[in-house]
Amino acid sequence: MRLLLVEDSKRLRHSLTRALARLGHAIDEAPDGNEGDLFVRENRYDAIVLDLMLPGRSGLEWLEQWRSSGVDTPVIILTALGAVEDRVRGFALGADDYLTKPFAIEELAARLEAIARRVRGQAKSRILIGDLEIDLAARSVKRSGTPLTLTAREFSLLECLARHPGRVYSREQIEAHLYNESDSPLSNAVDAAVYSLRKKLSPGGAPPVIHTRRGLGYVIEAP
Amino acid sequence: MRSIRRQMALTVSGVGGVAVLAGGLSLFLALRLALRTQFDDVLRRKAEILASASAIDNGELEIDPDVQTFAGFGTSSPGDYFEIFAPDGTVLDRSPSLGTSSLKEVGISSHLQEGVTNSLLPGGLDVRAYWRYFTPSDDEEDRFADLKLVVASDRARLKRLLSPIATTIALVGGGGIVVILALLRIVVGRGLRPLDQLGAEVQQIHVERLSGRLATDDLPVELRGMAGKLNELLERLEATFARERRFTSHAAHELRTPLAELKAMTELGAAWPEEFTPEHVSEMLLVISELEALIEKLSLLARAEAGTPGPVETILLEETVGDCLARQKREILSRNLVVDCQIEPGEFASDPVLWRAIIHNLINNAVSYAPEQSTIEIRARPRFFSVSNEAPGLTSDDLDKLFERFWRKEPQPHGGHGGQHSGLGLSIVRASADFLGGRCEASLESGRLAITIDFRE
Numbered sequence: 001m002r003l004l005l006v007e008d009s010k011r012l013r014h015s016l017t018r019a020l021a022r023l024g025h026a027i028d029e030a031p032d033g034n035e036g037d038l039f040v041r042e043n044r045y046d047a048i049v050l051d052l053m054l055p056g057r058s059g060l061e062w063l064e065q066w067r068s069s070g071v072d073t074p075v076i077i078l079t080a081l082g083a084v085e086d087r088v089r090g091f092a093l094g095a096d097d098y099l100t101k102p103f104a105i106e107e108l109a110a111r112l113e114a115i116a117r118r119v120r121g122q123a124k125s126r127i128l129i130g131d132l133e134i135d136l137a138a139r140s141v142k143r144s145g146t147p148l149t150l151t152a153r154e155f156s157l158l159e160c161l162a163r164h165p166g167r168v169y170s171r172e173q174i175e176a177h178l179y180n181e182s183d184s185p186l187s188n189a190v191d192a193a194v195y196s197l198r199k200k201l202s203p204g205g206a207p208p209v210i211h212t213r214r215g216l217g218y219v220i221e222a223p
Numbered sequence: 224m225r226s227i228r229r230q231m232a233l234t235v236s237g238v239g240g241v242a243v244l245a246g247g248l249s250l251f252l253a254l255r256l257a258l259r260t261q262f263d264d265v266l267r268r269k270a271e272i273l274a275s276a277s278a279i280d281n282g283e284l285e286i287d288p289d290v291q292t293f294a295g296f297g298t299s300s301p302g303d304y305f306e307i308f309a310p311d312g313t314v315l316d317r318s319p320s321l322g323t324s325s326l327k328e329v330g331i332s333s334h335l336q337e338g339v340t341n342s343l344l345p346g347g348l349d350v351r352a353y354w355r356y357f358t359p360s361d362d363e364e365d366r367f368a369d370l371k372l373v374v375a376s377d378r379a380r381l382k383r384l385l386s387p388i389a390t391t392i393a394l395v396g397g398g399g400i401v402v403i404l405a406l407l408r409i410v411v412g413r414g415l416r417p418l419d420q421l422g423a424e425v426q427q428i429h430v431e432r433l434s435g436r437l438a439t440d441d442l443p444v445e446l447r448g449m450a451g452k453l454n455e456l457l458e459r460l461e462a463t464f465a466r467e468r469r470f471t472s473h474a475a476h477e478l479r480t481p482l483a484e485l486k487a488m489t490e491l492g493a494a495w496p497e498e499f500t501p502e503h504v505s506e507m508l509l510v511i512s513e514l515e516a517l518i519e520k521l522s523l524l525a526r527a528e529a530g531t532p533g534p535v536e537t538i539l540l541e542e543t544v545g546d547c548l549a550r551q552k553r554e555i556l557s558r559n560l561v562v563d564c565q566i567e568p569g570e571f572a573s574d575p576v577l578w579r580a581i582i583h584n585l586i587n588n589a590v591s592y593a594p595e596q597s598t599i600e601i602r603a604r605p606r607f608f609s610v611s612n613e614a615p616g617l618t619s620d621d622l623d624k625l626f627e628r629f630w631r632k633e634p635q636p637h638g639g640h641g642g643q644h645s646g647l648g649l650s651i652v653r654a655s656a657d658f659l660g661g662r663c664e665a666s667l668e669s670g671r672l673a674i675t676i677d678f679r680e
Contacts (some may be wrong), residue, residue, distance in 0.1 A: 081472055105487055
């Protein structure tokens with residue numbers, strides 16, 4: 001997923017960014033609302049992780065501004081306050097979820113996943129494409145019942161394509177999903193990643209599930 | 224449950240009812256007295272007529288029958304009686320209406336010449352009688368001196384007059400009570416309506432919505448004072464709740480954020496051991512140090528607020544201030560700050576830990592928040608300490624919050640100041656000064672914030 005993290009604590013921001021990147025997400029990080037606002041205006045994110053108590057304007061004030069300007073990206077609020085009225089106010093302003101500090105990174109990742117599923121309209125975390133079985137929550141893949149081992153970036157690519165089987169994704173769309181603002185991928189990085197993933201998804205000469213649409217991009221379909 | 228409305232209604236109804244009853248009774252008694260007086264006058268006049276009409280004829284006492292009829296003792300007046308007795312009790316004359324009854328027992332009072340009395344005659348007649356002694360005017364031989372004349376009328380006549388009056392008074396009085404009760408209910412209800420409205424407004428006050436105030440303009444003067452006081456109380460409560468909310472919010476931020484940092488850093492290293500670099504570990508230790516410093520500050524604050532006495536030692540003011548300034552030297556130099564420090568040497572006895580906390584926090588605060596190249600003024604003498612610095616952005620509204628625990632003008636990014644500015648410094652200063660018996664005040668003049676600790680009073 002392509003994520004934006006707005007958090008004033010440098011240490012927390014750094015740790016979350018590292019952990020989520022290792023889980024295969026592409027993350028942009030901002031220390032305050034002003035910088036976060038620039039990212040929101042320039043990019044399309046799958047979810048935003050927003051701290052409540054930011055220097056200057058609070059996270060809720062930024063959220064209110066984003067929602068009123070038509071930004072509908074799901075937002076998870078990070079807060080040190082657990083009071084019900086604060087949560088209610090956050091939800092009223094358009095927050096999708098709340099996480100009270102301190103929290104487990106695993107829980108944040110699971111909530112991000114759940115939000116992404118909700119946005120995609122998928123109630124379950126398992127996606128079946130022919131004999132290919134993807135468990136987004138457990139971040140595992142099986143082909144004809146055989147477990148496959150993917151890197152975080154390969155899984156992220158698979159997740160991107162499997163969101164809408166049959167839909168063609170351009171190289172730019174895939175790149176935006178896989179890399180953050182500070183990454184500088186090589187021009188053939190997406191093709192290389194697709195090649196590697198395609199190979200891993202066809203163990204023992206199984207028919208390919210990822211297909212190339214020349215001049216358009218890539219698509220995942222049941223063989 | 225006690226009800227003012229019910230109590231007032233019952234009390235006023237009771238008093239009103241008693242007043243109506245007393246009025247009715249008084250009216251009845253007055254009318255009865257008037258009727259009885261009139262009744263007695265009639266008896267007296269009849270007696271006068273009979274006495275004056277009595278004559279001695281052939282040695283016998285006689286009264287003209289026409290006069291008797293005129294006086295109301297004719298056969299057509301069965302309820303009126305008279306009887307005349309000789310001093311020895313012999314009946315000399317009597318009205319035919321008496322029949323077998325007698326008025327002999329009426330007026331047995333030898334020392335009075337006349338009188339009026341009620342009497343129940345042997346024949347069962349209940350009469351009101353007037354009696355008097357007289358001597359006929361033509362009693363030349365003086366044979367009929369001191370005759371007793373008794374004139375009586377049936378009391379039923381008087382009762383017949385009084386009965387409808389009593390009934391009327393009772394009916395009017397009863398109706399009056401009912402009307403008074405209904406009016407009282409309306410009047411009491413209207414009178415208490417402002418109190419009801421005030422009560423309803425007070426009931427609508429919720430702990431989460433203390434911004435509302437009671438409307439006092441339309442209230443009667445009796446309730447205005449109370450509503451005004453309630454509004455003052457609400458204002459104070461609102462300020463207290465807002466302060467507590469700010470404290471809870473800031474305390475949660477200050478305590479939970481470093482915990483979240485530490486947890487995330489630990490989880491990152493635990494899941495991917497290659498992330499446990501020396502820099503990562505030293506950063507984790509720094510978070511722990513910051514938490515330790517925060518806990519120390521909280522502990523010091525708790526001690527000052529609880530008023531736990533510490534050892535009393537001699538405070539060397541110049542030395543303590545110099546030591547605190549030396550600790551800030553690097554920051555002072557790097558930010559090109561000018562320190563104008565004037566100390567009147569002297570020593571006094573106090574709690575060294577709390578005094579050091581006061582001086583250290585005030586100097587540290589000024590050095591951290593004063594703009595670069597500005598001047599910090601320190602004035603110190605025994606039992607007095609003051610620090611002032613430029614404070615751009617601070618307003619007079621902030622002065623009340625300045626000493627709140629965890630309050631800061633703006634949330635500071637974590638990890639930026641090594642946890643030095645948690646927002647506890649000035650609350651420690653005030654709590655320490657209060658505990659030591661001093662006065663801690665902040666003022667803002669021409670953009671300069673001055674905080675003064677004064678023990679001289």
